[in-house]
């Protein structure tokens with residue numbers, strides 16, 4: 241059999257779908273890491289605040305994490321653009337639609353991945369503008385210890401330090417950069433009902449997206465061997481419930497039970 | 503029984519087409535769906551009208567020629583049945599039944615409910631075969647094949663090329679059909695030799711025909727009269743990855 245002339249790899253529908261699966265499953269891994277990091281917000285008292293803010297320093301400065309974060313941004317961009325290209329291509333395969341459709345045999349989530357993804361994207365933009373952009377480029381409060389001292393990025397409260405250009409100075413000596421108080425930004429955001437509502441409601445499309453996406457990613461990569469796949473399916477459903485629930489619980493506790501965090 | 507039909511009528515490929523209402527009375531519940539249409543067509547012919555064009559051949563569920571999109575489902579309301587195996591007892595007396603052709607740009611309407619499925623033929627021609635003579639029945643027994651592989655190859659081979667998978671898929675994707683053909687041969691030693699060319703050729707042809715891509719919704723598997731499993735699509739994806747990595 242002669243091999244027919246092949247189009248470029250990225251013109252292939254299956255290759256594009258595999259890219260979708262690789263980026264999507266990588267994003268699933270990211271969700272686990274992100275959630276475990278964020279749950280530190282629920283540690284009460286000054287310790288929790290210090291631990292979360294130190295974690296934020298670590299995440300923005302540790303070189304390996306930096307590289308991973310660039311892979312992450314790239315994955316999101318590829319996932320979204322690939323989704324757009326595939327969705328348009330798939331729509332074009334049926335330009336005259338049926339008068340009656342039943343959706344039989346497919347789930348709501350599987351039929352609406354594009355819309356669910358778009359809702360996630362909107363949330364993502366709001367979320368990044370809210371915290372990430374502010375942390376990196378915006379006006380930030382700085383961490384203050386219970387004794388009222390500024391705190392260095394190493395987590396040490398420095399007595400008598402003054403803050404200038406983001407650095408701590410004692411008698412004109414630079415003691416290094418000050419720790420930004422991201423925890424405070426989170427706390428302020430989650431004291432507003434509308435922000436809490438957006439954060440909680442946005443977890444619904446995420447849940448549906450994962451309910452289809454998790455197992456779909458494995459299927460796309462051909463990782464389907466007999467009974468093991470039903471385990472993947474079950475794991476995907478659990479993932480789709482636990483992860484969004486875990487994220488949603490944080491703004492809910494901040495808003496409804498702030499005293500628990502003191 | 504009496505049913506009210508809304509049937510897609512389209513004089514030719516370039517006609518805009520429209521739904522036409524018909525009332526069919528005096529139906530025996532044990533008639534097949536196609537026999538019900540025969541009754542209607544006889545009446546139309548005797549009235550000097552153009553009968554409704556629809557595809558059919560064996561009328562025993564094995565050829566894959568019939569294929570109507572009935573009330574939002576390919577091959578109608580009965581699971582694991584082709585249209586010719588659906589009987590009027592599966593409908594309610596006085597029910598309104600909407601009948602449409604398979605909708606996919608790769609399956610253009612020829613007339614009324616008949617679509618051109620030669621895209622499937624071209625996909626088969628692109629690689630759905632083995633080039634060598636595999637001999638007679640005794641030669642088949644000379645190569646032992648594990649039972650599991652043989653059964654799965656047989657299951658895949660039951661695809662009758664009806665196109666219900668394409669009709670059911672929201673992307674009008676032909677992945678289940680291609681997967682059935684690729685998996686059927688990929689699981690057998692006779693098919694392994696050309697496995698790489700086969701999967702690449704058939705997928706390229708599928709794309710050139712204008713079918714969509716797979717998003718794993720599973721509608722195809724649910725509607726396939728032969729219960730071809732999505733497992734075959736996973737195998738197709740594996741074959742694709744293997745083929746691309748072998749370069």
Ligand code: HEM
Nearest residue numbers: 261264265267268323353354357358361453456457460717
């Ligand atoms: C945290 C963010 C996200 C995660 C964890 C995620 C995860 C996934 C996974 C695992 C898949 C399955 C891949 C496959 O079936 O091969 C997928 C598919 C998809 N995603 Fe996402 N995704 C995310 C964000 C987005 C965004 C922002 C969009 C769109 C703007 C999007 C649109 C899609 C689409 C259209 C598909 C294909 C669905 C299909 O084939 O039916 N996703 N996603």
Ligand code: SF4
Nearest residue numbers: 661662664665667726
């Ligand atoms: S896979 Fe099933 S639905 Fe698709 S053509 Fe074959 S028999 Fe018909």
Ligand code: FES
Nearest residue numbers: 559561566568586
């Ligand atoms: S006419 Fe042959 S399968 Fe229905």
